[in-house]
Amino acid sequence: MNKRKKKTLIWVVVALVVVIAGIFSFGNFGKQKEQTVTVGVVSPSKQDEAVWNQVKKTAKSKYNVDIKLKTFTDYNQPNKALQSGSIDLNAFQHKAFLDAWNKANKGSLVSIGKTFITPIHLYSNNYKSVKSLPDGATIAVPNDASNESRALYVLQSAGLITLKKNTNSLATINSIAKNPKNLKIKEVAADQAARTLDSVDAAVVNTNYAVAAKLSIKKSIFTEPVNKDSEQxxxxIAARKKDRDKEAYKDVVKAYQTEKVKKVINEQYKGLEKPAWDIKLK
Structure with a gap:
């Protein structure tokens, strides 16, 4: 081999080494550097865990994002944690709750992606239908602003009460215009509503807490309708406003909004939860 060919061969080898080293240094053949994103959730059920396990798999394999879940016990904690920066995202609330929290706490949290919608139910241990509820019955509702309002609209949809026509989006007990059965509305913490069923006639219970309490759907005497008014x-999935465009956070949303996750939601919840990122509300 002459000197010129030998020199050329050496440069080819060097070039190959540089290229290969570059591929590996930029993260597993073109994959972005692994990032960890901590997501706050509230008392996840086994069904919730199954959904998030699928989200984690997709985020890891497709986007090289490692999702860590931070569990909280009630609705009052995850937004504070997100606002303070101790978690990156949270996924536990609907739009009405987020709007109310931001207003009450001068917060700057924003939605970066839809997940699911959960029609809530009116449950009873002692009665089989709304019509069978007696005059003067006691009904428990969640006491936080957005969920109490939602519960009152459920009672209105069930034909039990009528709210004032000029009621804003957030209704309160004072918004009740007609109460023909003289129902007693008992305000309780959302995570305690299921437990009150032994001491009240009926209770509006958020589905995540109903599942956690192993409350049978057979005890539901009314289901919230899903329609054009259900957007709120x-x-x-919420983020701090300044972080809404972070690529890793967008990847978490994309990992959630997949057909695989939709399948897990449908299998796990049997209709109690409905995938909502592409739902058409009529």
Whole structure:
């Protein structure tokens, strides 16, 4: 081999080494550097965990994002944690709750993606239908602003009460215009509503807490309708406003909004939860 060919061969080898080293240094043949994103959730059920396990798999394999879940016990904690920066995202609330929290706390949290919608139910241990509820019955509702309003609209949809026509989006007990059965509305913490069923006639219970309490759907005497007015009840993934465009956070949303996750939601919840990122509300 002459010197010129030998020199050329050496440069080819060097070039190949540089290219290969570059491929590996930029993360597994073109994959972005692994990032960890901490997502706050509230008391996840086994069904929730199954959904998030699928989200984690997709985020890891497709986007090289490692999702860590941070569990909270009630609705009052995850937004504070997100606002303070101790978590990156949270996924536990619907739009109405987020709007109310931002207003009450001068917050700057925003939705970066829809997840699911969960029609809530009116449950009873002692009665089989709304019509069978007696005069003067006691009904428990969640006491936080957005969920109490939602519960009152459920009672209105069930024909039990009528709200004032000029009621804003957030109804309160004072918004009740007609109460023909003289129902007693008992305000309780959302995570305690299921437990009150032994001491009240009926209770409006958020589905995540109903599932956690192993409350049978057979005890539901009314289901919230899903229609064009349901937009505010769609659950979401929230971020700090300044971080809304972070690529890793967008990847978490994309990992959630997949056909695989939709399949897991449908299998796990049997219709109690409905995928909502592409739902058409009529």
């Amino acid at each position: 009840w769609i659950n979401l």
